[in-house]
């Protein structure tokens with residue numbers, strides 16, 4: 175399939191040469207002047223039709239015309255994407271909207287949305303002749319990259335901040351990556367990774383400044399358009415850390431609109447944690463806040479004080495007439511429990527944040543009882559069982575013969591009621 179795309183700067187729009195992996199605009203000489211791929215949608219529309227799609231494999235490689243990789247028979251067997259969309263009527267009632275659907279990204283092979291970007295990154299790296307791939311991540315991008323590097327047999331070096339939850343770090347080590355746990359923040363892990371890539375010539379998978387990776391993230395938007403068909407949601411709610419996820423999903427929705435799969439793109443509801451919401455701040459005030467003034471959140475995947483992709487995120491949310499809003503950790507906890515109990519989907523805190531945002535948007539009058547919303551559940555709850563365990567009471571210990579309950583001191587803490 176033809177690779178019909180051009181690369182341009184998101185700030186000055188000047189065309190840019192294709193970087194090997196990460197890269198920003200040479201003319202702007204500014205870290206936030208990231209690059210973006212523009213596909214020839216006319217060319218893509220010749221082969222990317224509903225009829226053609228019906229016969230293709232149920233993974234995200236079905237959109238190859240819109241991905242920056244060449245066909246690779248082995249990689250295209252990797253199961254990634256085409257996650258289910260589930261109807262959640264009781265959750266709709268809890269949130270206060272007419273209809274609520276969940277796109278369950280926890281069903282990807284390494285249990286998060288990041289598999290979309292990692293799979294594209296690993297194939298792109300392999301086709302570029304890379305001998306090692308690296309990234310810095312709060313957790314999911316790392317474990318996902320380690321998983322796909324293992325599938326491809328490509329060595330991976332991964333930098334994680336000291337706070338990354340144990341299940342994610344364990345996943346990395348089990349997949350066999352070279353793991354560097356940085357005794358510092360995500361921002362510090364990110365800086366170390368960037369300089370190592372430059373020094374060693376490794377393929378840099380950091381999504382924010384690697385323009386190819388966002389193309390993997392956009393497949394979630396392509397799928398939402400294809401899977402919801404004639405009945406797309408009014409809003410798509412997504413939680414935001416670096417901003418790549420919401421920007422990618424927005425790009426996918428817009429390309430599908432241009433290709434005629436949607437009449438108009440749904441509006442994006444971009445949700446940040448209240449204590450660390452730099453992009454929501456920039457949305458309102460036009461510039462990022464001083465990171466030293468920000469707090470932290472237990473939703474580790476979106477605990478990002480120095481976001482790298484805020485420009486794309488803001489542009490995309492604006493282009494679809496969307497909105498940014500913030501939710502507290504307490505609201506995220508409630509949403510995590512509600513999601514599990516009212517729909518059967520166990521979400522990690524960062525994923526539950528998007529759902530919390532829907533309820534908050536109703537309270538603020540941005541959404542109404544007539545709204546039709548799709549929430550992207552970006553990662554599985556099994557990624558961070560410790561946070562979830564704090565919200566529930568432990569099981570009742572019983573005697574093995576009589577089945578009678580045995581007093582357990584920890585039961586003193588009553589279980590949190592669903593509010």
Ligand SMILES: *Cc1c(COP(=O)(O)O)cnc(C)c1O
Nearest residue numbers: 314415416417418419475552553
């Ligand atoms: C990475 C991630 C996000 C946010 O994505 P960004 O591109 O950093 O905005 C949200 N939820 C989960 C589970 C993630 O892993």
Ligand SMILES: [Zn+2]
Nearest residue numbers: 183186199202
């Ligand atoms: Zn530029």
